[in-house]
Amino acid sequence: MSAPNYTEQYEGVIQTLEALVLDPSTDPFILHARTSALNARLKAILRAANAATRAAKAVTTAARLDLEQSELGLQNLTYEKRHLEREIEKCRQFATVYQDVPLHPLEEFQLLAPPEAYTPDDEHQLLLNRLSFEYVERQRLEREKKAKLQEKEELLKGSKARTTLQDSMSVTIEAASKVSTSRPHAIFLTQYQVVVEGQKKIHSEIATVLPHAV
Structure with missing residues (x-):
């Protein structure tokens, strides 16, 4: 529904008043009655026009406030976006220690890591997964290294024990040989028993380090 045109109504009333005033044949009583009615109509039109103007101003003010609020919100969003x-x-330019950590190549990581750890669509999560995988792998390699070192140490102990056993046997054989050639049989038996007791003591010491060497 279109708004009433108060300007046209106002001009129509004015023209009617002018026509009545300029018509000499109009009865004064009728002229007075009609002009009074037209004046009342004119005042009503003016009041309605003023009310419509105030309403339009209020609507315009509200619309302007909404527009200003929208512009302010847009400015805030633009500022926040730039921030x-x-x-x-x-954050992209920030240098971290993780950039210097040597990682498995991406192709190798894709082959060795679980399938769910490979997330090419999320670079941040992919980097976290690669770091976690690297940490787990290094722990595993460290455990293997310690196990190998322990095995090496045990082998060295065994080798040393065998060398000691061989040396003691050589000493025993050499001592027995000397006794058999330079002393009587009884003295030989006595010396041999001493050597055997010493050999047993050496064997018992070796057994504490390497039981299977006895």
């Missing part, structure tokens, strides 16, 4: 873009760029 976030700067923060994102700072």
